[in-house]
Amino acid sequence: MTVALMWEARAAEGRGEELLAWVREQRPGGEPLRREVFRAPQDRVLVITWWDAPYDAPLPELPEPAAELVTRAVHRWRFEPVSDG
Template sequence: MTVALMWEARAVPGRGEELLAWAHAQELSGKPLRREAFRAPQDRVLVITWWDAPYDAELPELPEPAGDLVNRAVHRWRFESMGTA
């Protein structure tokens, strides 16, 4: 099974590039099948990692950034892949 972990944070205004660089620099304790980062307006950063694991497996996730870099808590979601179309 493939599990996707999504991590999304919103930087303090004007610090989106810094948050993106911070997210890129974070090492995980395991190696995902794939890891991709995205950015969006309002200084949002999204990181998705894909894992070959059961849905409820303990998987390494990106931590919370320093409080002065983000303006709210990180949002996290877990999804099970249903394949590609």
């Protein structure tokens, strides 16, 4: 089974590039099947990692960045694939 972990944060005013650099440095352990990093307006940064694991498996997650780097707590979700039909 494949499970996807989603991590999303909003940078403090003017610190979007710093948050993006911080995310790129993070390697919490293990090697996902795939990792993608996105950015959006309002200095938002999104990371999605795909793992070959059961849905409820303990998996390494990105940590919380320093409080002064973000405007709120990180949002995290876990997803499992579904068929298109």
